[in-house]
Amino acid sequence: MPTRILPAVGDADAVRSITTLLSQLPDAEPVAPVVDSTQLVDTLARLAAESVDELPEVVVVHERIGPVPALELIREVALRFPAVGVILVTSDPAPGLFQAAMDHGARGLVGLPLGYEELASRVQAVAQWSVGVRRHLGSGGDVFAGAGGTVVTVSGAKGGVGATLTAIQLALAAQASGRATALVDMDLQAGDVASFLDVQFRRSVADLAAITDISPRVLADAVFRHDSGLALLLAPGEGERGEEVTDRAARQIVSALRARYQVVVIDCGAQLGGAGAAAVEMADTALLVTTPDVVAVRGAKRAVRMWERLQIRKAEETTVVVNRHTRGTEIQPPLIRKITGTLVAGTAVPANFKELQGSVDSGRLHELDGRSTVKQALWALAGELGLAKAPGHDRKGGRSRGDRGSVGFRRRRDGGKDGGKDGAG
Known part of the structure; x- marks a missing residue:
């Protein structure tokens, strides 16, 4: 030939x-x-x-x-x-x-x-x-034979703002819409995706760090197939092994995942390391989750400025997701947009931890009730991002109708995870 x-x-x-x-x-x-x-x-x-x-x-x-x-x-x-x-x-x-x-x-x-x-x-x-x-x-059952899947990173402005919850629900929404989806826990020292999804695992992202040419077979061996259909690539159980995942290794891992899955969602936590930075840089969409309080918004501004100084990502190419939003708080999305200089997602996630507590405590976040307002908001956010179908959102432009300050996404090439309780409460 x-x-x-x-x-x-x-x-x-x-x-x-x-x-x-x-x-x-x-x-x-x-x-x-x-x-x-x-x-x-x-x-x-x-x-x-x-x-x-x-x-x-x-x-x-x-x-x-x-x-x-x-x-x-x-x-x-x-x-x-x-x-x-x-x-x-x-x-x-x-x-x-x-x-x-x-x-x-x-x-x-x-x-x-x-x-x-x-x-x-x-x-x-x-x-x-x-x-x-x-x-x-061409030999795998879940191979995506396209020009490259969509990579979305989810970072926290600080610990406990809900980055892991957001990443999990976005991935579940994409999987439910019929897209082959991988969820990666790149919070290498404190990753909790396995806990939230009640997973016992042996292999992790660290097992791919030393491999220079990650074939589909090697990748499949490292991935855990969850009951929901998600392909999970989890953080190492021993946090010190996270140092094995260099920025170069992270680039190779993300590239391998992009080649195999239509959607790749990466939980980067709230602490920026070399691997997380590489993932944020490579991402098509980089989300930064914050809550509408002074400490978290200052953390979001600090993260955005650091990404800019390190030339990882520009502020206007970063999208802030407001979690635990209420109409009564003084800090509203337009103010957050002004303070951070970023885009702000048109979908805000409401404050309602009571809906989440049972699923979080049992490690069954994938079984969260479909009537949950938190789940509905996060799945609507997935529609806004073009990861899944959601009523009321225009997937072509990535903008929520009626919100001139919502997201306008462009393809781009990672950063941060929650140290505290994850949820929208």
């Missing part, structure tokens, strides 16, 4: 030299080159919409591609089209750049000027890897 190779090269002279050499490779089928990053992503998205099999096995990215820098473009392709192998062509094939390219998702690096033997060897290896990935993706 011929290897389809898509060159992404902005320089006209480089286009000619690269396509000429690619056409000489055995079993190679170069396709029409693209001249910038936008055209590359659009081309891949169009092909993926038809079928994963329509995607080229190999994409060759020239270092001077633009307007998005080459490494950022490689990361975008690796996240959205995980079965496509990317090779970076560069005039500086130094070890530092090689490592950076690998960290961003490239499968190989070739130096300029191009040599036939080096290019042929690298293309063959990357093509074999791509074929293997597609074979594995």
